[in-house]
Amino acid sequence: MARHSKLQKQVLSLYRQFLRAAQDKPGFIPRIRDEFHANAAIKKTDVMHIEYLYRRGQRQLELLKDVNTKQLGSFSKSKEDSS
Amino acid sequence: MSRTSHHKRLRVHRQPESSNMAAVCAASRVLGRKIVSSKALPAVCQTSNRKLHFSIYGKRGDAKVSDAISTQYPVVDHEFDAVVVGAGGAGLRAAFGLSEAGFNTACVTKLFPTRSHTVAAQGGINAALGNMEEDNWRWHFYDTVKGSDWLGDQDAIHYMTEQAPAAVVELENFGMPFSRTEEGKIYQRAFGGQSLKFGKGGQAHRCCCVADRTGHSLLHTLYGRSLRYDTSYFVEYFALDLLMEDGECKGVIALCMEDGSIHRFRAKNTVIATGGYGRTFFSCTSAHTSTGDGNAMVTRAGLPCQDLEFVQFHPTGIYGAGCLITEGCRGEGGILINSEGERFMERYAPNAKDLASRDVVSRSMTIEIREGRGVGPDKDHVYLQLHHLPPQQLAARLPGISETAMIFAGVDVTKDPIPVLPTVHYNMGGVPTNYKGQVITHKDGEDTVVPGLYACGEAGCASVHGANRLGANSLLDLVVFGRACALTIAETNTPGEKLSPLKPNAGEASVANLDKIRFANGSTRTSEIRLNMQKTMQSHAAVFRTGDVLKEGCDKMESVYKSLEDIKTFDRGIVWNTDLVETLELQNLMLNAVQTIVSAEARTESRGAHAREDFKDRVDEYDYSKPLQGQVKKPFEQHWRKHTLSYVDPKTGKVTLEYRPVIDNSLNAEDCAAIPPAIRSY
Numbered sequence: 001m002a003r004h005s006k007l008q009k010q011v012l013s014l015y016r017q018f019l020r021a022a023q024d025k026p027g028f029i030p031r032i033r034d035e036f037h038a039n040a041a042i043k044k045t046d047v048m049h050i051e052y053l054y055r056r057g058q059r060q061l062e063l064l065k066d067v068n069t070k071q072l073g074s075f076s077k078s079k080e081d082s083s
Numbered sequence: 084m085s086r087t088s089h090h091k092r093l094r095v096h097r098q099p100e101s102s103n104m105a106a107v108c109a110a111s112r113v114l115g116r117k118i119v120s121s122k123a124l125p126a127v128c129q130t131s132n133r134k135l136h137f138s139i140y141g142k143r144g145d146a147k148v149s150d151a152i153s154t155q156y157p158v159v160d161h162e163f164d165a166v167v168v169g170a171g172g173a174g175l176r177a178a179f180g181l182s183e184a185g186f187n188t189a190c191v192t193k194l195f196p197t198r199s200h201t202v203a204a205q206g207g208i209n210a211a212l213g214n215m216e217e218d219n220w221r222w223h224f225y226d227t228v229k230g231s232d233w234l235g236d237q238d239a240i241h242y243m244t245e246q247a248p249a250a251v252v253e254l255e256n257f258g259m260p261f262s263r264t265e266e267g268k269i270y271q272r273a274f275g276g277q278s279l280k281f282g283k284g285g286q287a288h289r290c291c292c293v294a295d296r297t298g299h300s301l302l303h304t305l306y307g308r309s310l311r312y313d314t315s316y317f318v319e320y321f322a323l324d325l326l327m328e329d330g331e332c333k334g335v336i337a338l339c340m341e342d343g344s345i346h347r348f349r350a351k352n353t354v355i356a357t358g359g360y361g362r363t364f365f366s367c368t369s370a371h372t373s374t375g376d377g378n379a380m381v382t383r384a385g386l387p388c389q390d391l392e393f394v395q396f397h398p399t400g401i402y403g404a405g406c407l408i409t410e411g412c413r414g415e416g417g418i419l420i421n422s423e424g425e426r427f428m429e430r431y432a433p434n435a436k437d438l439a440s441r442d443v444v445s446r447s448m449t450i451e452i453r454e455g456r457g458v459g460p461d462k463d464h465v466y467l468q469l470h471h472l473p474p475q476q477l478a479a480r481l482p483g484i485s486e487t488a489m490i491f492a493g494v495d496v497t498k499d500p501i502p503v504l505p506t507v508h509y510n511m512g513g514v515p516t517n518y519k520g521q522v523i524t525h526k527d528g529e530d531t532v533v534p535g536l537y538a539c540g541e542a543g544c545a546s547v548h549g550a551n552r553l554g555a556n557s558l559l560d561l562v563v564f565g566r567a568c569a570l571t572i573a574e575t576n577t578p579g580e581k582l583s584p585l586k587p588n589a590g591e592a593s594v595a596n597l598d599k600i601r602f603a604n605g606s607t608r609t610s611e612i613r614l615n616m617q618k619t620m621q622s623h624a625a626v627f628r629t630g631d632v633l634k635e636g637c638d639k640m641e642s643v644y645k646s647l648e649d650i651k652t653f654d655r656g657i658v659w660n661t662d663l664v665e666t667l668e669l670q671n672l673m674l675n676a677v678q679t680i681v682s683a684e685a686r687t688e689s690r691g692a693h694a695r696e697d698f699k700d701r702v703d704e705y706d707y708s709k710p711l712q713g714q715v716k717k718p719f720e721q722h723w724r725k726h727t728l729s730y731v732d733p734k735t736g737k738v739t740l741e742y743r744p745v746i747d748n749s750l751n752a753e754d755c756a757a758i759p760p761a762i763r764s765y
Contacts, residue, residue, distance in 0.1 A: 027139045031157055056342060068161045068187065068315065073587070075135045075345070075594045076155040 007050060011036075014057050021064045027072035028064065135595055137588040156594050156657075158345045163189045163315070164578050165352040166335050168322045168377060171199030172298070172561035173540025174356035175305040180569025181354075182312035185578045189348050190314050191337050193321045193372065193664075196306045200358055200370045201561065204298025205409035205483060207272065207290035208254075208558040210247035214268040215288035218279070220244045221755050223289060225281045227556060230440050231549020232691035232701065233724060233760040234390070236746035239518035239545040241755050243556075243563045250562045251291050259304040261293055262480065272480070273414040276440040276553040276765070286438060290555040295409050295483040301558055320346060321664055322376060324593040325353065325536070327384045328585060332522075332536035335380075336590035338597065340664060343657030345597075347590055349582055352535055352572045355381065355522075356565065359510040359541040360675040362668075365614075365621035367507035368400050368407040372668075377542035379671035381514045382678070386524055386533060387728035387741065389544040390512035391675065392682035395552055395692045396626050398444040400506025402464040404491040407508065408484050408501060410554040413437040415480050417469045419448065420500065421456040427465075432765040439765035442551045442692040445505035449626045459502060466500035505626050509557060511548040511692065512679075514538035515728065515743070518545060518750070520568035525728055525743040537572065539564035546726065549745075550691020600666045601657070605649035609666045612650060615643045616669075616676055624680050629696045633684035640677050644736035647673060673736070678729040681738040688723040701763075708762050719744065724760070 004012065015036055022028035042049055063069055137158070167178040170192035178190040192199070211220040224244040228235055255261060255269065262270040274290040293300040319340045326334040326347065334349040360375025361367035378388050398419070399408040413419075418426045418437050431447040432439035439447075448465050457463050469477060474497045477485060481496075488494045488501045515523050520543065522536040538544075540561050547560055623636025647670065654662040688702040689695045702723040705714045719725065725742040732739075749757045 060342065063159070066161075066315065068163055068189070070160045070162050071139060073137055073139050073158045073160065074155050075137050075158060075588075075591060077135045077598060 005044070007047065007054075008044075011050070011054060014054065014061065018057070018061055018064065021061060025064070025069065025071055027074075031072055031074075135591055135598070137591065154598060156345050156598070158347060158590075158594075161189065161346060161348045162582055163187050163348060163350045164576070164580065165189070165354065165572055166191060166348045166350040167354040167356060168192070168335055168380075169199070169356035169358060169540070169542065170194070170196035170316070170318075171356060171358055171540060172201040172204075172301055172305060172558060173543075173565040174199070174354070175302070175309050176562050176565025177354045177356060177537075177539055177568045178314045179305075179309040179312045180566050181352075181572060182309075182314045184569060184573035186352075186572065186576075187578060188314045189317060189350070191317045191320045191322050191335060191348060193319060193340070193376070195318050196309070196316070197302055199302065200373055201302045201558075202299050203368075203370065203407065204301070204558055205295045205407060206274065206411045206414075206558075207292030207297045207555040208251060208301070208562075209274065209277065209289050209553070209555040210251040210291055210559065211244070211289060212248050212251060212269060212271065212291065214264060215271045216279070218287060218289060220247060222279055222281055222284075222287065223247065223277070224749075224755055225758055226277050226287070227547065227553060228549075228758045229282065229761075229763055230276045230551055230553040230556075231547070232551055232763055233549065233703070233758075234393075234546070234690060234726070234745055235549030236518065236546050237749045237757045238746050239547050241749040241751070242518045242567070243545075243547050243559060245755070246563045246566075247559055250559065250566070254301065254304060254562065257304050257308045259293065259300050261291055272411055273438060274554045275410050275413070275438045275444070276435070277438075278435075286435070290411070290414065292411060292480075292555075294479070295411050295481045297558060301562075317346070317348075321667065322357070322380065323597065323667065324590065325380050325384045326585065326589045328589065331534045331583075332384075333583065333585050333589070336593050338664075338667075340659055343660070345590070345594055349585055350535075351576060351580055351582060352537065354520075354568050354572075355514055355536070355538040355542050356540040357542045359513075360672060361507050361510070363616065363620050363672050363676040363679065364394075364507040364624075365617040366400070366405045366504075368397060368405055369507070374668040374672050375510075375542075375675035376668070376671045377538065378513060378678075379674040381522070381536075381538075382674050382731050383733050385730070386522065386536075387515060387730050388512060388675075388678055389515035389726050389728055389743070390546060390550075390682075391510070391678045391729055392680075392686055392727060393511040393548075393550050393692050394507055394624070394679060395441060395509040395511060396445040396505035397508030398441055398448055398505050399467050399501075399503040400508065401488070401491045402459070402502035402504045405506050406487055406491045407506070408467060408487065408503060409481075410438075410441070412467060412469055412481060412484060415476060416472050417467055418471075419444070419503075420466050420468050421451045422458045422462065423456060425456075427451050427456070435765040440551055440763075441554060442694070443765055445626050445692075446694055448503075448505055464502050464504040467503045468500040469496045470498055470500065509552055510541060511544070511546070511550065511552055512727075513542045513544035515726070516543050516545050516564075518567070519571040520545070520564050521571060525741065530743070537568040539568045550693060596670075597663070597667070600650070600652060600670075601655060601660065601663050603650045603652045603666070605651045607646055607649050608651055609662065609669055612643060612646055613665075613669050613672070615646070616640070616673060619643060620676055620680065624683055627694050627696050628683055630684070630687075630698075633680065636680050637684050640680050641736060644673055644677055674731055674733065677736050677738055678731060682727045682729050682740060685740055686723060686727065690723065703760055705760075707760050
């Protein structure tokens with residue numbers, strides 16, 4: 001398998017940092033996983049987009065690490081109701 | 084759960100047997116620790132037939148549940164000791180005042196702090212420092228009470244004017260680069276409505292300034308100072324609503340514009356410092372972001388707003404562009420002239436002339452234009468002349484407006500006069516507070532404090548400005564009451580206090596509203612509705628107001644409010660959805676506008692900035708133009724020296740009005756005697 005590029009390594013390291021930071025706070029891990037898995041579909045060549053998401057992710061990581069952030073919930077609207 | 088409600092609302096998902104809970108338990112087994120804290124999903128079920136449900140574990144769980152989900156809004160919960168909404172002059176002062184006192188503070192702002200509208204303030208900040216001539220804060224107190232047309236609460240005015248010198252010295256110590264006199268003391272210029280010896284000693288020079296860019300320096304100084312403290316800034320987070328429970332404010336819910344996530348900031352103390360709502364009018368000196376978000380949040384929480392009918396028209400806004408030309412020009416010697424080249428203010432205010440109070444000057448200008456002595460091809464504005472002043476003085480003391488006049492009016496101030504017109508500038512009304520900054524409501528004839536909620540700055544109404552604000556008192560108001568909120572919170576709370584429990588679905592109505600707007604598919608655009616509202620307000624609630632014109636305006640505003648239901652937005656995304664944010668701002672503006680016009684229509688007198696053509700006199704409990712001997716005091720319902728408290732039902736836009744008495748005693752009668760009402764003339 002080809003070695004990971006520098007950007008790929010950065011993204012993976014960010015993912016690891018996210019998972020570590022989210023351990024004590026309920027609700028973050030599934031969302032982190034979903035977000036990263038959804039964005040994994042972005043083409044490797046689309047560097048601008050990846051870097052933008054990476055920078056945004058770093059800001060969100062800072063927020064997550066902050067001691068005042070407590071949990072992640074969600075308000076969801078089910079399909080049948082939104083007709 | 085039965086589904087009897089036919090419109091979209093949020094549902095709280097709490098049954099332990101649900102698939103979500105099963106998923107949570109499964110996940111917690113996997114991760115080896117308890118994921119769900121007890122406060123997140125309480126055991127007691129509350130049946131509600133609403134359409135969004137709140138859960139900790141998002142989409143995880145049963146496939147059936149995850150397929151059924153069409154839209155999901157992740158909600159991050161934060162816990163702080165205090166939250167400040169707004170990062171202008173008042174917000175920053177409150178935020179770092181709280182951080183200084185040791186509180187864990189969050190500052191939620193939709194703009195970067197140095198872009199708040201405080202940066203545009205030009206004139207200065209009043210304080211009785213006595214650098215230009217002998218001065219006394221009690222004279223400043225008198226001027227402010229008179230300026231407010233005796234609608235200001237004298238205890239709050241006493242507090243502000245007494246604290247003024249200390250506040251200015253504190254700012255100077257923070258590094259604010261005030262203009263200096265030859266001796267190196269802070270330069271104070273003359274400003275409208277300021278006098279010596281309780282009005283008998285001539286013009287006072289009390290306005291400390293930084294050339295004509297005081298607001299800019301103030302905001303940058305405060306921002307620089309705030310970086311020393313560990314306040315957490317949440318920049319570009321649009322505050323949607325207050326989290327109210329049992330009449331107590333438990334925090335704020337906000338939308339992060341950058342990634343579209345919702346954030347709930349739980350705190351025991353919330354400070355509203357969101358500024359005014361100039362953008363309800365077509366022509367105003369305010370930024371596009373002055374949308375009265377704080378007033379609207381308070382209204383939606385079922386609390387009243389105070390004195391919203393008092394909108395200040397600044398005499399000198401550039402004709403056409405609406406940009407502000409500071410009163411400091413007139414303080415430095417500029418004069419207003421009509422088409423005949425006459426200094427017309429001498430007729431309307433023989434003593435103060437151009438430095439009379441702003442409402443007096445605005446009315447004078449409007450009368451001149453109406454009587455046909457306006458300038459320009461349409462004779463619809465007047466001139467502000469500065470070219471008779473020495474150019475060095477203009478360059479030293481008024482550089483900012485020289486540039487503004489060149490850019491927006493194409494005028495060289497050393498040669499030609501500037502075309503000006505009264506323009507909406509400031510909102511005296513806002514969230515009612517006491518002199519300590521605590522938000523109050525009026526129940527059973529008594530002022531009661533709303534626990535956990537504070538307001539300061541233009542968003543608050545303490546009320547120091549009453550029916551009309553004197554120039555340079557607003558920047559003072561910001562720093563004094565920003566600090567007052569921080570001090571009050573520090574007095575009554577300790578850092579690190581445990582938060583009271585909050586319902587897990589708190590804020591669902593705000594998110595439901597957000598969702599509704601995001602997918603709105605009616606027929607009118609946001610910009611069209613906004614323009615309708617602005618034009619209606621501009622033509623029906625202007626400098627001079629008449630009963631039938633106001634009534635027509637109220638009806639038109641009602642239909643504009645209803646047209647909100649038919650709104651159409653175009654951007655369906657959630658990241659940087661400015662269409663959504665502008666629509667939320669429009670909703671906020673609309674709540675402010677209806678309260679303004681309905682309160683104006685109800686007030687049948689002329690007081691301060693509210694001038695009625697059909698009711699030209701001030702209606703107080705006594706007729707102060709005659710001696711008081713032998714006069715019968717009018718009962719509360721029959722006079723107008725009282726504060727208006729307005730409530731709105733957000734669903735229908737219907738405004739209900741109540742009234743509350745003015746506080747006529749100062750904080751300390753020996754130190755500073757209260758000023759009894761009198762006829763107001765300049």
